Amino acid sequence: MKNLTLAAVAALAFGAGSAQATDIEFWYGNTGPVETAIKAQCDAFNAAQSAHHINCVGQGSYEVSMQKAIAAYRAKNHPVLIQFFDAGTLDLMLSDAVEPVQDLMPDVKWDSYIAGARAYYETSKGKLFAQPYNSSTLLFYTNKTELEKAGIMQTPTTWEEVIDAARTLKAAGHACPFVTDGDTWRILEQFSARHGLPIATKHNGYDGLDAEYVINTTFAAKHLANLVEWRNEGLVRLAADTKAGNYTAAFNAGECAMMEQSSGSYAAAAKAFDGKYELTVTMAPMYKGYERHNTFVGGASIYVMKGHDKAEIEAAKAFLDFLRKPEQQMFFTANTGYVPVTTDVLDAIAESDEADSPKYATAKVGVESMNQPATPDTRGIRLGFYVQFREVFMEETQKAFAGQQTMQVALDNTKKRGDQLLRRFEQTYKGKQLP
Structure with a gap:
């Protein structure tokens, strides 16, 4: 009986253990x-x-x-x-x-x-x-209420239209027509993807660890230089230029009328706009003459x-x-x-x-x-130490926005420092094949 009892207890204990999450x-x-x-x-x-x-x-x-x-x-x-x-x-x-x-x-x-x-x-x-x-993915957010108040009845779809709208907003007294934080993901990666531009050779690293950055030679360099000019003109604001000190918060508060931002920011924007403004989200703007490709x-x-x-x-x-x-x-x-x-x-x-x-x-x-048409350069980014590269890009381009160097010099420096990171990564994984 004792043995049966012990067996029963053991069985119960085993059952209890197996039932534990x-x-x-x-x-x-x-x-x-x-x-x-x-x-x-x-x-x-x-x-x-x-x-x-x-x-x-x-x-x-x-x-x-x-x-x-x-x-x-x-x-x-x-x-x-x-x-x-x-x-x-x-x-x-x-x-x-x-x-x-x-x-x-x-x-x-x-x-x-x-x-x-x-x-x-x-x-x-x-x-x-x-x-x-x-x-x-990256989307274009607009405060439809503020745009219509300035007489802009259609959401801009091209960069040319965005800047025309920004000039109209500024003329109407709007202090912050378009706002950005200058983040690598937004102004370089997503811009390059939808315009079909490479960020690095080897199809952004997908074809080998020996890739090199090309960001200083593609049309992205012209766009980034434009952002500097537009900021000087008062059409584009950086996060630090806003009252909120944060570009998303500045848009959500109605301080700024347009921004490019992740779709993941929609819930916060919609909540902030509720009962105050009408929110519009569309695909990010293109330059005229470029075929639209997929965003990352x-x-x-x-x-x-x-x-x-x-x-x-x-x-x-x-x-x-x-x-x-x-x-x-x-x-x-x-x-x-x-x-x-x-x-x-x-x-x-x-x-x-x-x-x-x-x-x-x-x-x-x-x-x-x-789901826009893809190319070998719009699959994504497969570059080593890319987190560090993003930091380098931000450091150099912020100097350009501050007037400490031209945007071209900033991108040349970023390419040089970025390639050094790639060579270190290549050496770290020497002999390894990309999966």
């Missing part, structure tokens, strides 16, 4: 409304089942999350899931720290992801390394890190499955402005009663922008 961590870098939406999805996943439990831990920014993940991996106390942003893609692919998600989950219909979302995170053979998550996907994707047991990997896969569900993608789009990334969700939105609802305003235009 596998606990894993997911690190992310967002704040504000996006963080609120991420936490809501984590809570919903935990409430929907009992086999797994996910702890979602905010790190404050993409860059901080990346640095902490690298340190944690070296110390062998890293999370199972990590959200990495677009600029860190190549570094992570060659790090040997992650499991390609398509290898872990071969039965998922990965071809349902739109091309614009896949290209940045897939190998040369078309295999996804990470699951696209908070996917965004922005935001981030989710990677599965190596060094975890089978139960933890199964929990990670379950969470990724949960995030792919149409209702979860629709929730995330409606609450953040990030665009859905699979065709079934786009179809579901189009067929719903809320297809024309403002909460899905970025879905149609964002996907349309990413």
Whole structure:
């Protein structure tokens, strides 16, 4: 009897242990409304089942999350899931720290992801390394109320029209017609992509680690020089020029009338405009004479890190499955402005009663922008130490905006320093093949 009792207790103990949820961590870098939406999805996943439990831990920014993940991996106390942003893609692919998600989950219909979302995170053979998550792209935001007050009845679609509108706004007394923060992603990467311009040789690094930057010789150099001239004319403002000191906040407060910004900023803008102004979002402007190409996907994707047991990997896969569900993608789009990334969700939105609802305003235009004709130079950016390159670009171009050097000198310096980073990266991974 005693043995039976012990056996029963052991069985109960084993059963209780096996029923306990596998606990894993997911690190992310967002704040504000996006963080609120991420936490809501984590809570919903935990409430929907009992086999797994996910702890979602905010790190404050993409860059901080990346640095902490690298340190944690070296110390062998890293999370199972990590959200990495677009600029860190190549570094992570060659790090040997992650499991390609398509290898872990071969039965998922990965071809349902739109091309614009896949290209940045897939190998040369078309295999996804990470699951696209908070996917965004660049859009053109306008305060329709302020434009119409100045007599501008049509949303500008070209840079020529944007500057004509800016001059009209300035003449009408508007102190901030167009605002930007001069960020690399907005004024260089997305501009180059939609105008079909390379950022570096080897198709932006996709064809080899021996790429070199060409940003000082493409039409992007002319556009950046134009931004300096337009700022001097009072048509373009930088974040530091605004009362808010932040360009998105300046637009949301009605201080500035036009801006280029991520689709992920839509929710905050719509909330700020509610009852005060009418908000319009369209594809980012083009220069006349250039064929429109796809914009890059922005935001981030989710990677599965190596060094975890089978139960933890199964929990990670379950969470990724949960995030792919149409209702979860629709929730995330409606609450953040990030665009859905699979065709079934786009179809579901189009067929719903809320297809024309403002909460899905970025879905149609964002996907349309990413699905424009592609070229080998518009797949994405696969350049080493690219996070550091972005910092170099900002440092040099801000000097040009401040009048300390010409924009051409700034770009020449950026190319030189950027190429030095590429050579260091090439040496670091000497003999390695690009995935």
